Amino acid sequence: MIGQDLLGIEDLERSKIELILETAVHMQEVGSREVKKIPTLRGRTVINLFFESSTRTKASFEIAGKRLSADVVNFSPSSSSLTKAESILDTAKTLDAMDPDCVVVRHKVAGVPQRIAEVLEAPVINAGDGAHEHPTQALLDMLTVSQAKGRIDGLTVAIIGDIAHSRVARSNIYGFSKLGAEVRVAGPPPMIPPAIEQLGVKAYTSLREVLEGADVIMALRIQNERLSGAYFPSVREYSATFGLNRAKLRWANEDAIVMHPGPVNRGVELDHELTDERPSVILDQVRNGVALRMALLYLISGRAPAAVED
Ligand code: CP
Secondary structure, three states: OOOOOEOOOOOOOHHHHHHHHHHHHHHHHHHOOOOOOOOOOOOOEEEEEEOOOOOHHHHHHHHHHHHOOOEEEEEOHHHOHHHHOOOHHHHHHHHHOOOOOEEEEEEOOOOHHHHHHHHOOOOEEEEEEOOOEOHHHHHHHHHHHHHHHOOOOOOEEEEEOOOOOOHHHHHHHHHHHHOOOEEEEEOOHHHOOOOHHHHOOEEEOOHHHHHOOOOEEEEOOOOHHHOOOOOOOOHHHHHHHHOEOHHHHOOOOOOOEEEOOOOOOEOOOEOHHHHHOOOEOHHHHHHHHHHHHHHHHHHHHOOOHHHHHO
8 A cells, every 4th residue: 555545435345345444453562651752764754734723633643654763744724824825735735845755634524535636745644525535434433343343244334314414424334345244324314315225225213223233323413604594403312312321222142243434522422421431432433544544544644564573
């Protein structure tokens, strides 16, 4: 994967997903050491180009790069020449002229990382673009499920909430389907895209029905920043119909796990208890995000495969 862009899961072969997940397991071991640093990307430069706010993705790419000894530059739009009307593409090309080995891009508009990748020499990793894809989130979710359940093939994954506006849902639908899981979705009807079943998933409007037989429950954030109309009568009604708590969790398989990409609207998608306690694996997802992004930076910006053993 050296020098290749990672723009989405839709076009990522199963063999590459498996390679990334296997490499992430090695990177988890680095994260468990007292000195969490290896020299694999010494002399390499990673630029975080986040045009949209982020806590988890941005911090974990920064930590991932630093654990691999790369030089990490966090670009700040508000103090850049974007404020002097420099375009996004000119900004990206300017940074590319400084010879980075990887550029990580998040933007609120779908397709921006791809457009940037078309004009950059450096490989581009999509850190989330509008409602299109969030490939690194899906990969860390697959890593989390494969370790919590011991497999992905044959599992039933229920994704609940704002499917229409969720890049996390799209990437996870592609990823879990490629690895052999049955993926289902549920949410208020206006939040379920009409063509969703063309992606090979079954859509439900009943929480109880989507949870019956589910091994993995992934609650999605209600994304107020991407909603332009009324998709449900009230937050209270959304919470009553699609919000999860321990009583509703009994509809799923006994050993089902609960996931959420974060940030959680507490009391809306999940109650406080399910946000903080098992079977929630939300903080495992966050922790795995560092190892997963280390794996990607290594595979895309590294050199010799043996270097990971250093
Ligand atoms: N899951 C996720 O992308 O979170 P952030 O917006 O905090 O990066």
